[in-house]
């Protein structure tokens with residue numbers, strides 16, 4: 001393709017429909033098919049709404065898959081990123097980056113952690129946590145072949161180490177050999193975890209879990225389970241790592257998912273909402289396990305001024321605009337509304353579960369309705385949703401969502417269910 005063709009301006013009218021299908025064809029001819037895509041080209045957003053190239057409006061309850069905490073085109077994020085762009089957008093970590101220091105300070109002051117390392121994504125944040133836990137095992141505990149226990153139905157990313165950590169065969173198939181040093185247990189099952197720690201005889205260096213399993217079906221962690229794990233880790237010198245990539249930064253109605261469990265992890269990771277849609281990830285830890293030294297870990301883009309300016313803006317806006325409280329209140333409204341739908345459509349729906357603004361609508365096992373089918377029907381009726389497995393529909397709207405928008409989304413889901421019945 002000629003360079004001119006790449007910079008052709010996209011004209012929307014009067015042939016927008018034709019344009020959308022042309023764009024999809026052009027896309028499919030050049031981009032790897034790693035996603036099954038809806039035939040929709042989104043081109044503009046504002047708040048909790050997005051518009052496609054055909055001018056159709058959607059209520060966005062996917063929010064870039066839980067990234068766009070401030071919604072779309074938020075004035076504060078626009079200002080923060082454009083001002084930083086004019087000043088200095090990227091320098092190497094060979095030099096001090098004040099915005100990175102400020103974001104690290106904010107995160108440390110607002111969590112149980114003492115230190116932060118920055119990268120660009122959730123998978124990378126988990127990679128950093130895995131490396132830190134392994135180094136800690138080698139130098140502090142003298143474990144030569146450390147094992148990290150993770151949960152079945154978990155999700156930790158798509159790199160080789162993180163697909164290995166992810167306890168779902170569908171993400172691992174055809175990519176073996178996987179990484180050594182991982183062991184899986186069923187989530188929220190204390191007896192299974194205690195048995196695994198026992199069986200691995202002192203080789204367990206860390207337990208890595210999501211506070212609430214997101215991709216694996218919006219399954220909240222059980223408080224008693226996590227409290228006993230915390231005790232077990234203290235007894236045995238095992239590091240407790242929580243993957244907060246999806247629930248962290250206010251989505252659960254608390255700043256961090258672990259606050260819902262009444263425990264503190266030794267290490268935790270953040271990404272998705274941290275930059276409000278600008279790519280950034282972070283791995284945070286307590287001082288006692290801060291065993292990285294110069295040269296141990298690095299990232300070219302990690303913690304650059306642009307990403308950190310975005311992160312700082314998200315952090316400050318969460319606080320100044322009361323978005324964590326909003327997530328709790330709107331989340332309660334959403335869950336109550338979903339439960340009402342469960343009683344209205346008992347043949348299709350089983351129950352609703354989640355924390356704050358990460359809610360899962362669980363479909364009945366014994367009927368033909370699948371999460372992708374309901375998501376497709378909702379999309380046709382103007383609501384963006386995303387499955388979390390074959391039988392759970394996930395609701396992760398921006399944290400700025402209003403009561404009216406929650407009501408509107410619930411109305412659309414009811415209409416979609418009525419259309420399906």
Ligand SMILES: *Cc1c(COP(=O)(O)O)cnc(C)c1O
Nearest residue numbers: 121122123155156157214245246
């Ligand atoms: C999305 C997600 C990841 C992976 O994040 P990427 O930015 O896609 O690498 C890891 N853990 C959890 C819990 C996630 O939801």
